[in-house]
Amino acid sequence: MNPDQSLIVGAHSLTSRLIVGTGRYETMAQMRDSLDQSGATCVTVAVRRERLYNQTGENILDFIDLDRYTLLPNTAGCYTAKDAVRAARLGREILRTLKNPGQDWVKLEVLGDSVTLLPDPVETLEACRELVADGFSVLCYTSDDPVIAKRLKALGAASVMPAGSPIGSGQGLLNQNNLRIILESLKRDDPAYPVIVDAGVGTASDVSMAFELGADGVLLNTAIAHARNPALMASAMKHAAIAGREAYLAGRIPKRLYGTASSPTEGVISTRPYGSSASAAE
């Protein structure tokens, strides 16, 4: 495997630069097929109360091949640093007993508001500090605020994960300028530091754009799970990730105001009907 294709976060080396969520699918079988088509090697899961008194139901872990996927537990649903730390520790305990390699890391998500699902920067910073001290590799979901991004990295976050747009909104990358600023700021003197765009992806071009901007990874869930054909969308996302990353590595042409002919201008059989405009001179 070409080492350049690996996404390195903390102690983990992932051969796919997509991290896919396991939530919001119609059925477990649909989830399983979508994960398969996405090519992802890491999937996120959430920590929730177990059913008591033997209520029937499936457990998602029966539909995830634990030899194929590294689990990344999240702290979704938490609004305080205290609860997020508790959720992270519980997720770690489950993965420890499963002997899954994901037992040392966590996707930290601390929300400020249940309607917008925007992150609470104050609680996120506090939780990041505590979890790093507790030995976690912390992948921090955050907004596209470059100042908070820098603070999270300074606290020891293994990855900063700025949102493209609100969770599940499908609006794509709303503020590419801020994402570019974050990438530049966090990778200055540290080009290998992983920045993963997380939240708001709507379709394949959003994934491709994130990689074209220089993101190291993209984390997505709803764009696949709620697509009309989730497994097909998962495949599209896989290709978009490859396309965007290769385009980034290939180095794009600059955007120019005026045209530059791609066929030679010498030896034409035609005559130019008008004099060339002065401003077109290169």
Place this chain on the structure above:
Amino acid sequence: MIHVTINGKPVTLDAPMTIEQMLNSVEVPPNYLAVEVNADVVPRELHGEKLVGDGDDIEVVTLVGGG
């Protein structure tokens, strides 16, 4: 009898018991679990010996789908 809270619900147990016995009494599926007592995670290795006491606030969690 002791009164505890399990996953936010009041539960009465016949007597102080180990976490393992408590899990059996509320009939949770045995796999993919973590248990927290009074906001502290109790490692699986200690489920057979740590006792649940009167007034304890217990969380029994598993992993579910999420993004």
